[in-house]
Amino acid sequence: MRNYGFLTVAVVLFLATLTSAQTAQKQVQSGPESSVLSMQKVRFGAMISGNKATLDSVLADELSYTHSTGKNETKAEFITAITSQAVTYEAIEPDEIKVRVYGNVAVVTGRARFKVKTGNDRLSFLTRFTEVDHYRGGRYQLVAWQSTRLPEP
Numbered sequence: 131m132r133n134y135g136f137l138t139v140a141v142v143l144f145l146a147t148l149t150s151a152q153t154a155q156k157q158v159q160s161g162p163e164s165s166v167l168s169m170q171k172v173r174f175g176a177m178i179s180g181n182k183a184t185l186d187s188v189l190a191d192e193l194s195y196t197h198s199t200g201k202n203e204t205k206a207e208f209i210t211a212i213t214s215q216a217v218t219y220e221a222i223e224p225d226e227i228k229v230r231v232y233g234n235v236a237v238v239t240g241r242a243r244f245k246v247k248t249g250n251d252r253l254s255f256l257t258r259f260t261e262v263d264h265y266r267g268g269r270y271q272l273v274a275w276q277s278t279r280l281p282e283p
Contacts (some may be wrong), residue, residue, distance in 0.1 A: 162187045163229040166263055169270045174222040182213050190264060190271040198244075198257045198279040220252075221245040234265040241280070256280040 169188055176184035186209065193205035203211065211217045227240035238261045245254045259277040263270040 143274075154259050162231045162236065162265070164232070165265075166229050166238060167227065167268050169263065169272075170227075170238065170261070172226070173272060175225070177212060177219040177222065180212050180215070180218075182209060185212065187269075188271055190273045193272060194274045195272075196274075196276045198255065199278045216248070218242065218247040221249060236263040236265070236270060237261070238263065242277075256282065 136205055172184060173188045175181075176188065186205075189205045189208065193203075193208065194280065195203045195205075195208045197203070212219070222242055222244055224240055224242040230237045239259070241258050242257060243254065245252070245258050247253075257277040257279055259275065261272060261276075262274040264273045
């Protein structure tokens with residue numbers, strides 16, 4: 131009989147801890163972290179659609195965008211590559227996202243699967259990335275992006 135009582139208490143404590151952690155996670159997602167994730171979603175959508183105006187808005191003028199190939203582009207070079215369709219982003223599927231906010235700067239880490247078309251080549255690859263976003267003018271803008279291609283599982 132004692133074993134059931136102990137087991138019941140342990141289960142109740144586990145469920146209470148789980149519920150508390152989920153509530154804390156929801157609270158974190160409603161602050162600046164949520165704004166960063168929203169901007170990231172808008173940016174990825176603009177990369178896929180080739181929306182120059184949106185890209186111009188969400189990318190900082192001093193952007194340093196380092197692709198998984200090691201190629202580094204400025205804001206103008208990155209937007210031109212997309213709008214000229216030299217690179218066509220067909221899908222971007224992020225996961226394992228973690229946002230850390232330090233004052234008016236956010237550092238985002240995660241993974242993303244990219245499906246891109248360059249010339250006649252269609253590629254699908256997984257990356258691990260770090261991005262830096264700066265809050266100014268009432269919004270976050272991407273200042274730096276660095277990604278590394280991961281081996282396929």
